[in-house]
Amino acid sequence: MQRLFLFLYHYRAFIIFLFLEILCLWLIVQNNTYQGASFFNSSNRLVGGLMQTSGSISDYFRLGEVNETLAEENARLRRELSQMEQSVIGLDLTRLKDYEFLNKYDFIAAEVINNSTRRATNYITINRGSQDGIKPNMAVIDDYGVVGQVKVVSKRFAVITSILHTNVRVSSRLRRTGDLCTTQWDGVDGDKAKIEFLPRHVSPQVGDTIVTSGYNAIFPEDIPVGIISEINLEENSLWYDITIDLSADMNALSYVYLIKNNLKIEQDSLEISAGAQVINE
Amino acid sequence: MNNRTIIFQIGSFIAYILIQVIFLRNVVLFDRAFCFIYIGFLLFLPVETNRPLLMVMGFLAGLLVDIFYDSLGIHAAACVLIMFVRNLWLNLLTPQGGFDPGVIPSLRLNGLRWFVMYVTPLIVLHHAALFFAEAFGFHMFGFTMTKVLMSSLFTLVAIVIAQILFYTTRKGL
Structure with missing residues (x-):
């Protein structure tokens, strides 16, 4: 028993380090869960x-x-x-x-x-x-x-x-054709976002408007999300790779x-x- | 530690955190370079502070900044990490004859070259831990790495300027 305590005492710095880092990791994960209401944020x-x-x-x-x-x-x-x-x-x-x-x-x-x-x-x-x-x-x-x-x-x-x-997805629609897609930010540029899951049979054009679909009860229908600025279609991919300029000036x-x-x-x-x-x- | 150094440290803690969350929170250069000057407080705690205390201080400072940045746990994790290695790194850089008790590892102590040697790796380590934890992984490695390097440079310059302005004046008095 005494040796156990000696051992713990000898490595106390490392044990405290591990304890604090695990605590931090727990906080990060806790905070990342989408709806986790916590006290430690700027709403207090x-x-x-x-x-x-x-x-x-x-x-x-x-x-x-x-x-x-x-x-x-x-x-x-x-x-x-x-x-x-x-x-x-x-x-x-x-x-x-x-x-x-x-x-x-x-x-x-x-x-x-x-x-x-x-x-x-x-x-x-x-x-x-x-x-x-x-x-x-x-x-x-x-x-x-x-x-x-x-x-x-x-x-x-x-x-x-x-x-x-980077975890937020908005159910969206290509206004001109009505095809469903999803808007998600890729974490690089605050003025741009990516469009995902727009199938390759659709033919989007640069300048098309992306709006909310209204299919979840959060956003009303037809609120502008952004305007297509760049379209790529890889040879064997199922979806388009599209970049949009966000309508809202987030800055x-x-x-x-x-x-x-x-x-x-x-x-x-x-x-x-x-x-x-x-x-x- | 006598009362004067404790009061000085508490004062500098409040000053560093306030400057960080009120002004530097809004400062970003070239969309990449952030300034986290508050780690200066952690780097300039007296040399003989023991490691458990250092890590607890790092945790508290990081948590406080996290609350303002809405990034719970990320700054705290990075700060605890650099506080864990700080004294090991200081021991490697010990000048001949060792440190005097109660001395602060500042610019005044051993000159600019030693100071930059001491501060730079800890800043880079802190920023790397911070930005990779924020991106939650190693995808976009190049982008995150440019963020780390540019922010480290920015923070280093800010810390050196703060040292020249505030820590060296007592010499003249």
Whole structure:
């Protein structure tokens, strides 16, 4: 017994080293599981508060840019509203009276207080939390396109898994032809992403728009993901190798919108009871 | 360790971490080079600090930075690793006659050449552990390696500048 203690004492440094490294590894794995709600991230009150303070200082330097994008968006919304008014005559009246369907999606605006784009796993922190009605798994977009998905929520803050995260996949569609595919980031360039699983019988072209498919209950249909910039087809591969330019400007995010799907529970429970599994996340 | 050095170390710990998470978190050069100056705190703990304490300090500093970077465990693992090898490496670099007790392995101690010899391998080791853990494997080896080398250079320059600015002034006083 004494020799055992002597042995342990002799190698104490190495044993502590092993213990701490295993602890770190456990934390990494724990944090990587997609939905693991943990205390140690920037949604906790102290860290979020500090980031908000430093963010509110640097905000002043971006005011002009933010104003410009807001004005642009206003103009775009006005145009769309007038288009809607024009086309309202041809609308399906049964759909028009179904208020639950009309209010299917709710939008919540939030300010970005922390953002990264250059690591292999990028996260965004926003200044809205559970007290504003934010829940894990809600979709996040900005004026131009898909941004990510909510990971962890605290009372005042929330952490978003950015689309620039090597484990995130977005179910997408080629807008022109309607073929399904999957968008995934390859971890290199913060402006570009890869399209996977687009079968070789389809003929995509440079400049085609990729949009969300709406096949999982997270993202609504037809939100832009990106525009095809490069197409490769290997001799004996089943899928195209496609690079897109992301629609959202991930480097200059200042305000984002969170989408609340009011019919999500109905869609999910129906799909589960029908035995359908959402493979294409 | 007397009270003065403990207070000095606590002060420098807070300063290093704050500078890291408030300013340098947003600094990236050429999309590749990151600066992790906070490991300076770990590298400049007094020479005779024992290894278990060093590793616990490394773990705490890494964990704190991780919380701000939303990368739980990655910085902590890299810091524990360099704290494990730090004293072994220092023993190899011991000048003739050994270190005086309580001395800090800084630029002032033995001049620039010795300092760079001491710091560089530990920085490279830290950054390699960090970026490969972040990429979770060795795919994209070349890309990750350029990140490691460019970031190491950036961190080295930042640490040397910090040394010249803050650790050498007491000589003049």
